Amino acid sequence: MRLDVVSIFPEYLAALDLSLIGKARRDGLLEMSVTDLRDFTADRHRTVDDTPYGGGAGMVMKPEPWAQALEQIRDSTPGSRGDQPGGPARSQRPVLIVPSPAGEVFTQETARELAERDHLVFACGRYEGIDERVLEWARESFEVRPMSLGDYVLNGGEVAVLAMVEAIGRLIPGVIGNPQSLVEESHSDGLLEYPVYTKPASWRERGIPEVLLSGHHGKIARWRRDEQLRRTSSRRPDLIERLQPADLDARDRAA
């Protein structure tokens, strides 16, 4: 998979050189490049913003630097242009992910879907956002996906890209050492994860659930599943409502 990120704060993305994502890049499991939007400005002040048409507070990101940055990314990626009328086939099109408070909400399902694509391009806006015509223009060559981390307001797209790249990158085969850990974590099966414990067995007069010391794998699995259901019902009842009957077995229903 190839990832491109465009930002006026490229140093914000330095965290992606660390930990598992950084190792995946060094191991060649992920290609990633960060582009400074200001490299595509034409004035001495490297201006990327201007006042909004229609008035209002704040500034809007100018369209031309974005189009030039995205054209360079598109044209430097084999197969992205395609020679079919109407541009590249959907499967070849890079996905242009535009973090925005007005986007679809990014979920684990979104991460799974995007982890299957060949090329993701992230456009980190700032100010009050990017001139809308950029997204309209980009639809000729990209699958354009405005995407939100959730219902709260950030100052720009970089934090969202860090979260999305981590959520997507960890799903790429080989990035996580033990793929089994992907199965048992929150949201992997529609439920929140069970509580975890490690040594010492007694800590500041607090013990751990006896079943975890029993060595009885069936009972441990049942306890963990029950804890998932209990936690999810208590903290995220909205997730319980979304479960399909097939997601719950007879033992769950009896719990």
Ligand SMILES: N#Cc1c(-c2ccc3ccn(Cc4cccnc4)c3c2)n[nH]c1N
């Ligand atoms: N993903 C995501 C987001 C953002 C977000 C993403 C990109 C930008 C570019 C600018 N702003 C500031 C801004 C503030 C208010 C209105 N319009 C724009 C961004 C906020 N906010 N909340 C999320 N979940």
